[in-house]
Amino acid sequence: MLFLAIKNLVQEKTRLLISVGGVAFSVLLIMSIQGLYQGWSNKIGEYIRTVPADYWITQTGATDMFHTPSVLPLTVRDFLTGVPGVASAKPFSGRRVAFAHNGKDINVYVIADDTEINVGAPARVVEGKAVPDKGEIIIDRVVGRSENIRIGDTIPVAGRTLKVAGYSEGGYILSFSFAFATKEDAESILQLPGATNFFLVTVKDSTDANEVASRIEADPAVDAITKDRFVENNTNIVRDTFLPIILVLLLIGIAVGMTVIGLTIFTSTIEKAREYGVLKAIGVSNRRLYTVVVEQAVTAAVLGYIVGADLALAVSAAAGTFVPEFITEIRWLDAAWIFAVTLAMAVVSSLLPVRRLARIDPAEVFRA
Amino acid sequence: MSVVSVEDVSKTFGAGHTAVTAVDHVSLSVDAGDIVLVMGPSGSGKTTLLSMIGTLMSPTTGRILISWQDTSTLGPAQLSRLRLKEFGFVFQTFNLLSALTAEENVMMPLVTAGVPRKEARAKARMALEQLQLGHRLRNLPRDLSGGEKQRVAIARSLANDPRLILADEPTANLDAKTGQDVTLLLCETACRENRAVIIVSHDQRLRTAAKRVITVEDGRLTAEEPGEHNLNCRMHPGTAPS
Ligand SMILES: Nc1ncnc2c1ncn2[C@@H]1O[C@H](COP(=O)(O)OP(=O)(O)OP(=O)(O)O)[C@@H](O)[C@H]1O
Ligand SMILES: [Mg+2]
Numbered sequence: 001m002l003f004l005a006i007k008n009l010v011q012e013k014t015r016l017l018i019s020v021g022g023v024a025f026s027v028l029l030i031m032s033i034q035g036l037y038q039g040w041s042n043k044i045g046e047y048i049r050t051v052p053a054d055y056w057i058t059q060t061g062a063t064d065m066f067h068t069p070s071v072l073p074l075t076v077r078d079f080l081t082g083v084p085g086v087a088s089a090k091p092f093s094g095r096r097v098a099f100a101h102n103g104k105d106i107n108v109y110v111i112a113d114d115t116e117i118n119v120g121a122p123a124r125v126v127e128g129k130a131v132p133d134k135g136e137i138i139i140d141r142v143v144g145r146s147e148n149i150r151i152g153d154t155i156p157v158a159g160r161t162l163k164v165a166g167y168s169e170g171g172y173i174l175s176f177s178f179a180f181a182t183k184e185d186a187e188s189i190l191q192l193p194g195a196t197n198f199f200l201v202t203v204k205d206s207t208d209a210n211e212v213a214s215r216i217e218a219d220p221a222v223d224a225i226t227k228d229r230f231v232e233n234n235t236n237i238v239r240d241t242f243l244p245i246i247l248v249l250l251l252i253g254i255a256v257g258m259t260v261i262g263l264t265i266f267t268s269t270i271e272k273a274r275e276y277g278v279l280k281a282i283g284v285s286n287r288r289l290y291t292v293v294v295e296q297a298v299t300a301a302v303l304g305y306i307v308g309a310d311l312a313l314a315v316s317a318a319a320g321t322f323v324p325e326f327i328t329e330i331r332w333l334d335a336a337w338i339f340a341v342t343l344a345m346a347v348v349s350s351l352l353p354v355r356r357l358a359r360i361d362p363a364e365v366f367r368a
Numbered sequence: 369m370s371v372v373s374v375e376d377v378s379k380t381f382g383a384g385h386t387a388v389t390a391v392d393h394v395s396l397s398v399d400a401g402d403i404v405l406v407m408g409p410s411g412s413g414k415t416t417l418l419s420m421i422g423t424l425m426s427p428t429t430g431r432i433l434i435s436w437q438d439t440s441t442l443g444p445a446q447l448s449r450l451r452l453k454e455f456g457f458v459f460q461t462f463n464l465l466s467a468l469t470a471e472e473n474v475m476m477p478l479v480t481a482g483v484p485r486k487e488a489r490a491k492a493r494m495a496l497e498q499l500q501l502g503h504r505l506r507n508l509p510r511d512l513s514g515g516e517k518q519r520v521a522i523a524r525s526l527a528n529d530p531r532l533i534l535a536d537e538p539t540a541n542l543d544a545k546t547g548q549d550v551t552l553l554l555c556e557t558a559c560r561e562n563r564a565v566i567i568v569s570h571d572q573r574l575r576t577a578a579k580r581v582i583t584v585e586d587g588r589l590t591a592e593e594p595g596e597h598n599l600n601c602r603m604h605p606g607t608a609p610s
């Protein structure tokens with residue numbers, strides 16, 4: 001009976017437009033926020049993924065780069081290199097630092113770019129110098145653009161004035177971003193005499209990485225966290241901040257979508273009550289009539305999804321060029337579950353019209 | 369051969385002192401090829417009787433047999449199926465589906481009965497052509513005149529080769545001439561194919577088509593007389609008896 005459902009929908013163009021628009025709005029909302037969440041989750045992991053390490057060694061209790069500070073004495077390096085199976089252990093220094101620019105507080109995560117041991121270089125430099133010299137800093141392009149900090153400008157960081165020498169990419173996370181200074185400058189900004197924040201450990205090819213990790217953790221002062229786990233821990237920061245917001249917006253989106261489809265299908269069912277009565281009279285079973293209503297809801301929902309998903313893609317592409325912070329990634333998986341949610345919305349919102357349909361008395365059709 | 373047999377059927381609406389007995393101990397048997405005209409004053413129970421025969425309403429007492437089957441023993445899904453296969457309905461207000469074209473309206477019962485779309489379309493087209501509506505196939509009901517709408521409804525009622533066609537005041541929303549023409553067309557088509565027709569109408573001129581004329585008063589059958597039945601029921605070439 002799909003043809004009847006479609007004919008009924010097309011007959012009432014205004015109503016169809018409203019229900020498609022309502023679903024499109026809710027899909028746009030859900031997909032954009034999900035894309036933003038995914039984009040940011042990815043970004044935060046992106047830089048960490050480029051850092052060469054099998055294990056991140058942290059001060060016991062520190063699980064990521066942002067929550068609990070991790071400070072380790074440089075002497076830990078001797079312990080680590082002495083652990084059988086460890087190929088290399090290199091210090092990684094970086095911490096979140098705020099500075100004022102144009103009356104606004106800007107957060108950067110300053111990382112020591114140690115060219116001697118090849119640790120702490122930016123993931124990608126897109127403009128200017130790739131390696132900072134003394135008194136210079138490389139900042140993320142997103143921050144440069146959104147805060148209007150140009151290459152050649154100077155910024156005050158922790159009492160020092162640094163000249164912006166280049167823009168890097170792939171290091172922007174929510175409200176702050178990675179920045180890169182020379183080892184010496186970073187040490188004075190981060191104030192870590194004789195200490196660092198993490199050690200990056202690589203494991204010899206022939207050895208069992210898990211065993212090496214437990215040998216390292218024999219020292220109660222440190223934790224060994226696999227690279228994947230460390231990426232995940234940092235990504236979870238985005239999840240923890242965003243999940244409640246996403247859930248609220250998801251619920252709003254679903255409520256809007258369901259209300260709009262529900263109301264349009266319900267009013268259409270009431271208006272067509274007599275025709276449904278006629279169909280009952282001429283021998284169309286209740287079940288098939290329910291199908292007609294559900295098909296109408298689902299068809300409107302699918303159209304709404306197509307419009308909403310296209311809008312979400314267009315909006316995130318457009319917004320990304322105008323608002324650099326707007327980093328989105330819309331994955332197939334997310335498109336799929338949002339589609340499933342849309343279908344579920346359609347089916348659930350047909351329940352009320354279906355109940356109404358069940359009550360139509362076919363004998364009424366003989367009354368003029 | 370009895371198509372429908374009404375056995376001592378009554379229908380009471382409501383209860384207590386507001387109860388209305390719309391149909392009062394009616395018995396009636398209709399055979400294949402019968403054309404029964406049911407007449408009677410307003411409120412006499414004609415529509416109620418027709419609704420019960422059409423299984424849209426169940427009797428309070430008595431029973432109705434359709435092709436020897438007691439309808440009270442059937443569930444809603446079986447009744448639905450029975451209506452689809454055995455009955456055609458024609459209404460005073462035409463009751464076409466407004467979103468569908470003439471052709472699609474006629475296809476509806478066919479498709480519901482499981483006839484493939486293509487075959488259903490061909491059948492619908494042929495039926496409409498026989499009712500001189502070959503040029504209106506793609507029109508929506510709102511673009512058809514009353515008489516055209518009723519002819520589409522007749523084609524729809526005949527689509528599944530029903531044994532019995534039930535028509536309640538099919539002429540009431542049409543001008544006298546059109547109403548009569550359309551109803552005669554229905555009777556002719558039906559009797560040519562040996563289908564039974566029950567028509568409820570106030571229109572005395574339909575006596576010319578009827579084989580039997582039944583009068584209902586206060587819910588009771590008070591008279592039955594033969595109709596004039598001067599219709600041309602000879603078969604058209606190409607239309608097989610059912
Ligand atoms: N659903 C109902 N509930 C209560 N009373 C009803 C119902 N349907 C019909 N009646 C009553 O039953 C009686 C018979 O009604 P019915 O419609 O069968 O008459 P009718 O002969 O078709 O009249 P008309 O020629 O005006 O169409 C009337 O008194 C009517 O008010
Ligand atoms: Mg009536």
